[in-house]
Amino acid sequence: MTDPRPTQLLEAVPDRLHIAGRWRPAAGGATLAVTDPATGDVLKNVADATPDDGLAALTAAADAAARWARTAPRERAEILRRAFDLLMERKEDVALLMTLEMGKPLDQSRGEVAYGGEFLRWFSEEAPRVTGRYGISPEGTGRMIVTRHPVGPCYLITPWNFPLAMATRKIAPALAAGCTVVVKPAEATPLTTLYLARILAEAGLPAGVVNVVTTSSPGPVSEAIIADPRLRKLSFTGSTPVGRTLLKQAAGGILRTSMELGGNAPFVVFDDADLDQAVEGALAAKFRNIGQACTAANRFLVHRSVAEEFTERVTKRVAEFRMGPGTQEGVTIGPLIDDAAVTKSATLVRDAVDRGAHLRLGGEPVAGPGSYYPATVLSDVPPSSELLREEIFGPVLAVVPFDDEDDAVRLANATEYGLVSYVWTQDLARGQRMIERLATGMMGLNMGVVSNAAAPFGGWKASGLGREGGAEGIAEYLETKYTLTPDPFA
Known part of the structure; x- marks a missing residue:
């Protein structure tokens, strides 16, 4: 009925x-x-x-x-x-x-x-x-x-x-x-x-x-x-x-x-991060609202020593997502807002793969009716990829390895945007340094969601x-x- x-x-x-x-x-x-x-x-x-x-x-x-x-x-x-x-x-x-x-x-x-x-x-x-x-x-x-x-x-x-x-x-x-x-x-x-x-x-x-x-x-x-x-x-x-x-x-x-x-949020995972918590934070920061949020993590910058383990854990979790109409209970990934949004996600993913990124999951638009694009995971994304410069606004998680703290800061700040950043580390001093060094108006320190009515929401630079x-x-x-x-x- x-x-x-x-x-x-x-x-x-x-x-x-x-x-x-x-x-x-x-x-x-x-x-x-x-x-x-x-x-x-x-x-x-x-x-x-x-x-x-x-x-x-x-x-x-x-x-x-x-x-x-x-x-x-x-x-x-x-x-x-x-x-x-x-x-x-x-x-x-x-x-x-x-x-x-x-x-x-x-x-x-x-x-x-x-x-x-x-x-x-x-x-x-x-x-x-x-x-x-x-x-x-x-x-x-x-x-x-x-x-x-x-x-x-x-x-x-x-x-x-x-x-x-x-x-x-x-x-x-x-x-x-x-x-x-x-x-x-x-x-x-x-x-x-x-x-x-x-x-x-x-x-x-x-x-x-x-x-x-x-x-x-x-x-x-x-x-x-x-x-x-x-x-x-x-x-x-x-x-x-x-x-x-x-x-x-x-x-x-x-x-x-x-x-x-707009935003181009970096999600930085250091080698000392609690990976269980970082993966949970990544899923929230990326896939909430089907990735269609200015606060969505756009670039997952992960220390090279844990990049593969982080990617494997994330991919395993994302593979369990259920795609379908949002009105159905249990659905994780609903439709994007329109077909143009699907085309944008598909184009950005295709560009990254053509430049050498590894497609770990998803990556192909879903036939209608409806404007669906599957949750997608990419690893080893080259710096030249368009999706690292352009706001994805879709369910695409892109992993980029880094070598040290200075490298992470350089990659994180290499954008005209400065809305929000996410940092995962168990080193209190490093966390404090990242608060000072990352050029964003908001930060989630070991947190994957930052929005709160009692807090000032807004960004720096072109955000x-x-x-x-x-x-x-x-x-x-x-x-x-x-x-x-x-x-x-x-």
Whole structure:
């Protein structure tokens, strides 16, 4: 018997734009199809926004900005907390929705609901804690008052790979700070964001504070919104090339920007590492989200003395993975987001093998329906291979041997990216040195997963600007004002 739950869930997801508290069709009446990457079937048609729709959403955010900024921090906090509670009540529905539109295994979608929900809870607690300071000027001639204020209407562009967590990681701190927002989810996975908007409305969020525009024309829609002088903040998660384009557009309005961009994470295993733990960490760092994460380990740099043993252990474990639709319990590797992603993984693997890498497992695309590429292990990958320079964004684990610590650091830092690194060693002093020497904004020291709502997420170099999460996350949505007053005792 066919499971009726997906059909009932999809019917509960709004199919229109959310602007000024109303669900409305796109200006031209056009729709875009959201497909299931496991089958290629259309899940739902949703409104396809035009630039005029984007500007209407910005108008709604601008109109609501002053009122929301004046809302008591405790009230903002309670709305975010109610949204968290509602999300937890519906965690199975939200997890299924993400698996349907993005493809990740259901247990990983459940993990994303827990992770994404934490941003609502964390920033509900941060909202009342926005503080300033008061003090005597050094000369004693006056009093200095430093206050923090909402930056204003924000435009939030989220990616397809974590449909819930990337939305809550941006929306929650913006609302906590007193900002209103326009959210543009990725064309491939808009359903989760639409459902989240419904949850926020049920939690009591006033009309116009969060507006959602779904579109198959992200360039024109974004360009119109970014060019509007009412916009004061741009936050984007996605590729570095698109981030560079958006930064150029944001320069005209001198917008505050947060950019969470590409990665090329090194996973460094030293000869003294606990290999059992390193293998477990490697599986988490590489294959979570089917390898489709900016934090996914891209280059496995393993000391030459343990490289073969590490590779054999990893290959044995990966061979046990089960590939199939993410809705089936027990599946480890679901479909990639689309056929283009399959082609990219296959091309990068073929290039590495042609240059001399050894294919230990996988390596061949799987015939449809669905966009499947198997978990793949490569060893002795030559430095000239494209997959060592380009973010794979697929389930491909590539092992590169190194000889000593300096060699490991050189290989790890040999990239324009600097998002995250992973280091496995039992030598405390070496671990401390690697913290200092690796040019990344985050590090997992004997840990394969680093993301946490209470921690600042972000990278160095071409991996982006600003931080999301932690106490630092809300600061991205606040302006600072300094006021000098006369000495009251003069």
